[in-house]
Amino acid sequence: MSAEEALAESSSRVQAREVRYCEICTFPYEYCEYGSSLTKCKANLEAKNPRLYSALYSEEALTDKLKSLTTEQLESLERDSAKRERKAQAKAEKERAQLAHPGIDEIHIQGDVVDEVKNLLLQHAKPFEKMPSESEGGISEKNVVIDDKAAK
Numbered sequence: 001m002s003a004e005e006a007l008a009e010s011s012s013r014v015q016a017r018e019v020r021y022c023e024i025c026t027f028p029y030e031y032c033e034y035g036s037s038l039t040k041c042k043a044n045l046e047a048k049n050p051r052l053y054s055a056l057y058s059e060e061a062l063t064d065k066l067k068s069l070t071t072e073q074l075e076s077l078e079r080d081s082a083k084r085e086r087k088a089q090a091k092a093e094k095e096r097a098q099l100a101h102p103g104i105d106e107i108h109i110q111g112d113v114v115d116e117v118k119n120l121l122l123q124h125a126k127p128f129e130k131m132p133s134e135s136e137g138g139i140s141e142k143n144v145v146i147d148d149k150a151a152k
């Protein structure tokens with residue numbers, strides 16, 4: 001067997017094995033739609049392998065695909081909405097908890113009247129009379145931070 005014959009035979013063997021990778025996008029033909037050149041892929045396959053083309057892209061194949069996609073999409077939609085519902089519930093719970101205990105971390109005040117403001121805050125004097133008391137998660141002396149940067 002000459003080298004040329006061997007080459008011819010090996011290449012015909014490759015064809016016989018039907019390596020079904022797309023020359024355009026290098027994905028298997030079934031996955032061309034995930035590539036970026038589906039139009040070119042389809043034209044290439046249609047010219048090269050009309051049988052495979054119609055198996056993949058015939059109306060029948062597309063209908064089957066659509067059916068299975070729809071089922072998958074429905075399932076994922078259901079999963080998503082269940083997830084959203086859980087998130088919304090968690091959020092509502094958190095908001096309820098925050099309403100019960102506002103949990104103020106720190107109040108920063110600054111300016112010429114910081115001491116007065118601080119006293120008003122701690123005494124819940126006007127205009128702070130609506131603020132929750134310390135036992136309800138409102139502010140206490142340690143929460144009030146006086147920013148005196150501006151004064152310096």
Ligand SMILES: [Zn+2]
Binds near residue numbers: 025035
């Ligand atoms: Zn392709």
